[in-house]
Amino acid sequence: MGIDFGKFLKNPEFDIKITTYRDIFQAEAFERDRFGEEYKKLSAVISMSKIDMQKMGLKSKDTVKISNNYGTIIVQAKESKRSEPGGLAFMANSPWSNALVSGETGGKGIPEFKNIDAKISLSKEEITALEKLTGTFIKKPISV
Amino acid sequence: MVTCTGCALLCDDIEAIVENNRIKETKNACRRGAARMKGCTNRLIPCIDQKPTDIESSLKKAAQIIRNAKAPMLFGLDNSTCEAQIKGIQLAKKMNASIDDTSSFCQGLLIERILAKKFRTCSLEDIRNKADVLVYWGSDAQDSQPRHLSRFSYFPRGESRQRGYEEDRIAIAIDVRESNTAKICKGHFYRIPLKGDREIILALIDALSGKAPAYDTKKMLELAGILKKAEFGAIFVGIGLTYSIKDDFDILTVLADKLPNFAIMPMVGHYNMRGFNEALFKETGFVNRVKFDGKAVHSNNYSIMESLNKKTIDAIIVAGSDPLSSLPHSVLANLASIPVVCIDPCVTMTSKIATVTIPCAASGVESGGTAVRMDGKVIGLSKIIKSEYMTDEEILKRLMEAI
Numbered sequence: 142m143g144i145d146f147g148k149f150l151k152n153p154e155f156d157i158k159i160t161t162y163r164d165i166f167q168a169e170a171f172e173r174d175r176f177g178e179e180y181k182k183l184s185a186v187i188s189m190s191k192i193d194m195q196k197m198g199l200k201s202k203d204t205v206k207i208s209n210n211y212g213t214i215i216v217q218a219k220e221s222k223r224s225e226p227g228g229l230a231f232m233a234n235s236p237w238s239n240a241l242v243s244g245e246t247g248g249k250g251i252p253e254f255k256n257i258d259a260k261i262s263l264s265k266e267e268i269t270a271l272e273k274l275t276g277t278f279i280k281k282p283i284s285v
Numbered sequence: 286m287v288t289c290t291g292c293a294l295l296c297d298d299i300e301a302i303v304e305n306n307r308i309k310e311t312k313n314a315c316r317r318g319a320a321r322m323k324g325c326t327n328r329l330i331p332c333i334d335q336k337p338t339d340i341e342s343s344l345k346k347a348a349q350i351i352r353n354a355k356a357p358m359l360f361g362l363d364n365s366t367c368e369a370q371i372k373g374i375q376l377a378k379k380m381n382a383s384i385d386d387t388s389s390f391c392q393g394l395l396i397e398r399i400l401a402k403k404f405r406t407c408s409l410e411d412i413r414n415k416a417d418v419l420v421y422w423g424s425d426a427q428d429s430q431p432r433h434l435s436r437f438s439y440f441p442r443g444e445s446r447q448r449g450y451e452e453d454r455i456a457i458a459i460d461v462r463e464s465n466t467a468k469i470c471k472g473h474f475y476r477i478p479l480k481g482d483r484e485i486i487l488a489l490i491d492a493l494s495g496k497a498p499a500y501d502t503k504k505m506l507e508l509a510g511i512l513k514k515a516e517f518g519a520i521f522v523g524i525g526l527t528y529s530i531k532d533d534f535d536i537l538t539v540l541a542d543k544l545p546n547f548a549i550m551p552m553v554g555h556y557n558m559r560g561f562n563e564a565l566f567k568e569t570g571f572v573n574r575v576k577f578d579g580k581a582v583h584s585n586n587y588s589i590m591e592s593l594n595k596k597t598i599d600a601i602i603v604a605g606s607d608p609l610s611s612l613p614h615s616v617l618a619n620l621a622s623i624p625v626v627c628i629d630p631c632v633t634m635t636s637k638i639a640t641v642t643i644p645c646a647a648s649g650v651e652s653g654g655t656a657v658r659m660d661g662k663v664i665g666l667s668k669i670i671k672s673e674y675m676t677d678e679e680i681l682k683r684l685m686e687a688i
Contacts, residue, residue: 160462160479162425162462163425163428163429165316165317165465166316168317168428168429170320172291172317172321173320173323173326175610175631175634176632177326211613211615212614223463226476235610236609236634239611239614240614242614242615244594244615244616245594246591248585248586249585249588250389250574250588251394251528252390252612253528254390254528255524255528255529256528274614275617275638277617277618278609278617278621278638279621279637279638
């Protein structure tokens with residue numbers, strides 16, 4: 142049995158600019174059950190233009206890792222059905238996109254929810270579960 | 286007919302079909318509204334340190350947290366009735382707490398200016414009856430306020446707009462993305478680069494002043510031409526625009542001054558965010574980011590973001606909001622490091638880290654009251670089904686009595 146050298150090779154990483162939007166189906170899923178599979182399915186996804194997908198060698202349903210100084214998420218890639226000129230990727234606003242948003246607001250109190258710089262690469266990891274995103278913050282009882 | 290609390294359109298033409306004290310079906314509501322009215326899968330239960338308890342013990346523990354805190358904050362109330370919001374403001378005052386809501390990182394900049402009368406505004410009925418030019422700017426109403434176009438703006442017949450969208454109305458979308466709203470605005474979708482709104486505003490100001498705009502001259506002159514011809518125009522300002530020009534928001538005032546036939550309308554998500562802004566504005570002259578300390582002091586430092594960044598609060602009551610879901614993760618460790626009291630009908634991400642949880646009735650479904658629509662009109666909310674849960678208003682009142 143040969144050694145799978147592929148697993149030692151790092152997938153190429155690309156710079157990406159992400160903006161967020163609202164999606165009615167995702168909002169509906171949030172109201173019903175924000176911990177449910179439907180909400181995760183509609184949130185943990187990034188859509189891009191056909192041109193950008195081709196440039197990065199990605200195809201729809203590929204799993205991708207997106208990371209920056211503020212966090213890392215594993216989500217599904219999707220080719221946008223809309224006519225997009227490229228250069229900008231889209232995520233529905235959710236705890237997944239918020240994992241990549243800087244807390245720095247220049248003292249003004251409004252984060253850059255819609256203007257996210259990150260790196261993207263193909264991944265073999267599992268789509269990030271909500272529990273993993275927020276589990277870090279689950280604390281031990283605070284005595285008061 | 287009952288009122289939907291899915292968003293700040295507060296649609297009051299909803300039919301709710303009730304079976305076994307649950308809303309089985311709704312008629313007229315959008316997907317989001319219907320889901321909200323039918324209720325969440327996971328109801329919150331009273332807990333202390335994530336261990337189930339009874340409501341009285343939760344209330345007692347919450348009061349203890351508030352009493353012990355030197356710098357508490359009350360956050361949220363955008364999904365609460367006006368009556369609960371007034372009670373919340375009174376509680377913050379009594380606690381000498383800071384108080385903030387989602388508008389702090391959403392539409393607060395715009396609503397503050399609307400309440401201070403820096404923009405001309407109008408009612409949604411005015412739009413239905415008179416508006417001929419509708420500009421959705423950084424706003425995908427089709428996904429965020431799904432019945433906006435069908436009840437009030439583009440599609441309905443109005444007193445002076447008998448032929449609706451076919452002849453009498455023009456809908457324009459200015460956005461970085463071809464949103465579902467932009468798709469409806471066929472031929473009038475202006476795609477702009479991310480953070481390009483400021484440049485578009487400056488170009489439009491030039492075009493409306495008779496100067497050649499530096500940016501995309503042909504398209505900007507075309508757009509300015511449509512705006513100039515409007516008899517009654519409206520700019521629906523979405524958070525896309527608000528976020529993009531947050532550092533220089535007053536340029537929108539300059540543009541509005543160049544468009545005397547236009548009204549500015551904030552596109553609001555949470556059903557009673559404007560109600561909170563109006564109540565706090567009436568009490569203090571500010572729509573959010575206030576600290577009570579004998580008097581009301583306003584500062585960006587009292588925003589939830591800066592309070593968490595600078596670790597200046599030592600306890601927080603979160604009512605009807607889920608900051609763990611909506612804030613950048615880089616500040617959440619600071620939120621998790623202080624005692625959190627969570628008041629909500631449903632299990633939320635925030636309730637999962639709360640020191641104390643207090644379940645409440647779902648307002649507009651299990652309790653009545655009033656709320657303020659995105660245009661400032663007060664709308665009645667109905668109690669549709671019976672509930673044994675306390676209202677958030679009652680909970681806030683109990684906390685106030687206990688401290």
